[in-house]
Amino acid sequence: MGSLTSDRNASEATSLGHIQDVAVIGAGISGVVSAAHLIRAGLNVTVFxxxxxxxxxWDYEPQSDRxxxxxxxxxxxxxxxxxxxEGLTADEVALLHAPPNPCYAGLKNNIPTPVMRSSLLRWPEGSEDFVDQKVVHHYIEDIARIRNVYEKVLFYTRVESVSKPDGDDKWTVRTSTFSRTTSGHTLNKKSWKFDSVVVASGHYHVPFVPDVSGLATWKQRFPDRVTHSKRYRTPVPFSNKTILLIGAGVSALDIARETAPLGxxxxxxxxxxxxDVLASRLPEGSLRVGMVKDFVLDETAKDVTSNSLGSDKAIPGKVVVEDGTVLDGIDHVIVATGYITSYPFLGxxxxxxxxxxxxDDKxxxxxxxxxxxxxxxxxxYIPDPSLVFIGVSHLVSTFSLFDFQAQVATKVLAGQARLPSKSVMREEHRERKAKFQPGDRFHSMYAAEDAYIEKVxxxxxxxxxxxxxxxxxxxxEEWHAKYKLLKEKLQNPETAADTFGKT
Structure with a gap:
């Protein structure tokens, strides 16, 4: 990417100039609320x-990603x-062009609906605190329908490049649109120009898989028995099996609680x-151990592969934990270690x-x-704030906070609010990094987003x-009242796990 806007008039507030045409990347909750607020402000919006x-x-697809x-x-x-x-079918190209999301059939929200909602639409009367993915999905669709977002969305269109060449005052966005035809499919490439780009593409695309000794060998030999949680869809394949879950987040908890009732x-x-506050929510009888140190294959079964391993047989090998504990009889390994944040279109x-x-500062x-x-x-984005991100913050009330961030972004892009000078923004960012400690999550607002909202x-x-x-x-006021109760639970180790209730 070429050099971006220079830091002229550093002592003055940062003005973005005239913003009219805005690209929004992604049509999840962050993209939908961003588009809705921008449309309401009179800006021209295109959602990819x-x-x-x-x-x-929240869009469930039975087919999982690779x-x-x-x-x-x-x-x-x-x-x-x-x-x-060459040789790819339309179905294969569709899967590569738009890999399925990690939504599983039993997914539910893990914070109460009164705290997780958009300012654009209330939840249906009588909604429970914790609802399944169909209800959440319909809620997002309703916002898009009521706020005229649907007509702005280009579906089956992925963004492959976002750049601002030297000397250009507009962002160049290059896209690829997949279409099925009677003879197969087409991929239509197109270049666009925008005054601003809103990145609302989410966190959950690129799985993180830790580099644990022997794990790659187990995956190579028994690919159907060793998977990332992004591929999980229903508990049925894991009935009466011994599952080693690596990770202590919500996905690991959900998988444990869905599969345990099936034996x-x-x-x-x-x-x-x-x-790690979810231990008390694990099914009764679950065993918690430290981090795995080594996956060891049984040398007497060196010729055994997935094809020859019976469905009633465990993986021939053992797992060694960092404290020396040895585990065997493992039928499935599910790596639920989260995701890598990636914006591949930003070059x-x-x-x-x-x-x-x-x-560096770019x-x-x-x-x-x-x-x-x-x-x-x-x-x-400090070097050029016409590049906007919605949904970066972690451990937050998601829909509520992302909707708020979208409103703030809209006020700035519409010229109604001005950013501090770039030098001030850079200094604030440096100070934030200086306070960052190993083991922390840089974008976490765990029990602190009310203070963030007040400051903004x-x-x-x-x-x-x-x-x-x-x-x-x-x-x-309703959100603040409910969030206060949530915050009190989060700050108490004995009740923190209870906030994740019915997931």
């Missing part, structure tokens, strides 16, 4: 969605030409972390070979695959007041 549906990770490489620890280089290999024996391996702003500590993604660098308030409101509403405009209301 690589699948055929609104809803993002497994990633084992291991998979850094943001990968994009391979856009993979879909152009599965659960062994959970995880690293110690202050974010040189993604530098997977650079340690996060060495990030790079967005480094080798850690988690931190999105050089963002102001987790929203605005002070800035935005100060500008709106100077312009004689109505203030941004922020989150309403």
């Amino acid at each position: 969605e690589r699948t055929g549906a609104i809803g993002g990770v 497994d990633p490489p084992f291991p998979n620890v850094r943001p990968p280089d994009p391979n856009w030409n993979e879909v152009e290999k 599965a024996k659960i062994i959970q391996s995880r690293r110690e972390s202050k974010y 040189g702003l993604q530098q997977p070979s650079i340690p996060w500590e060495d990030a 790079v967005l993604i480094t080798s850690d695959g988690y931190i999105t660098h050089n963002l102001h308030k987790d929203i605005f 409101l002070d800035w935005v509403n100060g500008d709106l007041a100077k312009a004689g405009l109505d203030p941004l209301p922020g989150l309403d």
Whole structure:
């Protein structure tokens, strides 16, 4: 990517100039609410969605994605030409062009609906605190329908490049649109120009697979027995099996709680972390162990593969835990270790070979695959704030916070609120990094998003007041009341796990 806007008039507030045409990448909750607020502000919006549906990770597809490489620890280089290999069927190209999301049939929200909602639409009267993915999916679709977002969405269209060449005042967006034909399929390439780009593509595309000794060998020999949780769809294949779950997040908990009633024996391996608060929610009889150190194959079964291993037979080998504990009789290994943050369409702003500590003042993604660098308030790309990110923040009320961030972005892009000078934004970002400690999650707002919202409101509403405009209301009283209760639970180790109730 070429050099971006220079830091002229560093002591003054940052003005974006005239913004009219805006691209939104993704039609999940972040993209839908971003588009809706931008449309309401009178901006021209085009939404690019690589699948055929609104809803993002809440859109359930029975077919799962391919497994990633084992291991998979850094943001990968994009391979856009993979879909152009000779001999691929239309179905194969469709899968490569828009890999399925990680949504499983039993997925539910893990924070209460009163705290997880958009300002654009209330949940249906009588909605329970925890609902299944169909209800959540319909909710997102309803927002898109009521707020006229559908007509702005280009489906089956993936963004392959976002750049701003030297001397250009507009972003160039290059896309590929998949279409089925009577004879197969077509891929239509197109180039667009926009004043601003909103990245709302989510976190859950590139699985993280840790580099554990022997894991790759187990995966190679028994590919159907060793998978990432992104491929999980229903508990039925795991009935009466012994499952080694690696990871202590919500996906691991959900898989354990869905498979245990079908007779599965659960062994959970995880690293110690202050974010590991879900132990009390595991099914009765589950075994928790430390992090796996080594996967060892039984040398007497060196010729055994998935094809020759009977469905009633365990993987021939043992698993050694860091404290020396030895596990055997494992039927399935499910790696539920999360995802790598990746924006493959941003070209040189993604530098997977650079340690996060060495990030300069332009790079967005480094080798850690988690931190999105050089963002102001987790929203605005500091070198050129017309590049906007919605949904970067972690451990938050998701729909509510992302809707709020979309409103803030809209006020700035519409010219109603101004950003601080770039020098001020850079200094704030440096100070934030200086406070970052190993083991922390840089974008986490765990039990702290109310303070974030208040601080951002002070800035935005100060500008709106100077312009004689109505203030941004922020989150309403009901949200604050419910969030206060949620926060009290999150801050108490004995009740933190209860907030994840019915997942």
